[in-house]
Amino acid sequence: MGALHEGHGRLIGEARRDTECVVVSIFVNPIQFNQPEDYALYPRTLETDAAFCDARGVDLIFAPSAEEMYPWAQTTFVDVTLLTDGLCGKYRPGHFRGVATVVLKLLNIVQPHRAYFGEKDAQQLAVIRRMVQDLMLPVSIVAIPTVREPDGLAMSSRNARLNAEERRSAAVLYAALRHVEDRVRGGATGAAGLRREALDIFAREPGVRLEYFEIVDPGELQPVQQISGPVLAATAAWVGGTRLIDNITCLPAA
């Protein structure tokens, strides 16, 4: 969706290493926004983005207009069920339908052999992986780790909206996730208790309104009670008027 940062830079870098021709799609997709003001406010910085891509050896930028992607009222939609019931899916009805639909369109237009997605959007990544498997699409999905600021905040185009105080508070998402990761590595197995500990950490930042903090299985994103293998800890929170998400895959001690 543009407003490129070092998280995107890493996707481009990996693609540049792996493949002959690197295409970056830049499209702020209207059908995945629940709130018109979020769509209107989403940063659009095509000129800077183009320079960013240029500097990293991108071969082609595909930056269609909304009218080119939706020349008539879209009537066909892709629904990935089950995986979209919880986490962000619960709070953003229709969001993943919009994401899956536009990603399928972009894949059909660009027809890449490999497509690179960031792990920061863990539910999106799981949804796209499942869509590709279920629809037997001829593309490999490559997941790229989240790039973080020095205090751990995951890079996001939305971070630019935070004022200084909000920016400081925003570090609580990563702090809570890291706490849970450490506890799981240390042998903790009860998800309910870990979730309460994470909520306590959030409670220390009254400027941050937690939307969810969940511990789920990494494949189908269903809630886990007893941790006996890798789990995904995922959270969404409002910092002022900005909604941020983050996640960590937690591995129990071997």
Next chain:
Amino acid sequence: MGALHEGHGRLIGEARRDTECVVVSIFVNPIQFNQPEDYALYPRTLETDAAFCDARGVDLIFAPSAEEMYPWAQTTFVDVTLLTDGLCGKYRPGHFRGVATVVLKLLNIVQPHRAYFGEKDAQQLAVIRRMVQDLMLPVSIVAIPTVREPDGLAMSSRNARLNAEERRSAAVLYAALRHVEDRVRGGATGAAGLRREALDIFAREPGVRLEYFEIVDPGELQPVQQISGPVLAATAAWVGGTRLIDNITCLPAA
């Protein structure tokens, strides 16, 4: 779905003329049946079908098992909205979701340049055309006219289930459609009146239970009141325990 007849033969013949390599997919798709007994009863004649294809110069038959097409519980579905509200969509909830989903999977697997569909399944054809446009799929959809028996009955794998008396009664679908086509060509413009005339024709065959007879626009399949251009007359009826469908595109006098 196999049980190949001369309607399919015409699809193959056109593809054979147009293209270098002809692939026939034969797959009775479980997720498009509303009634388990219809799925169970659907004819499966792979050996005869293979000979049929051989005789017509088909290069490849793709006949996967249900386990190959659905190796795990399918969670991704394609919904074509609006066009599926009426006609068969009203009576077969989930049917077109199952059709769109399997056709997209088959297209992704086979990756044809052109795909051939029969006009007999008019709503299916419209749904697939719209899906291809909406999802920007790299394939051309080719529509092939319905092949009919001497009394006008549209060829269908389901016709084999009719007994002699049912087979005779089944001609009423085409008779009613032809009546409407003639009246439109003759200048009739009121769809409600034409629909009543068609219903009167059906009433003469008490062994046939009409499900619907509708006059709709051929693109989005929405009901038409005043006929001023091409319209689709479409019908579904039960003849004994067998559900038959048929349609004609009606052109007003120039």
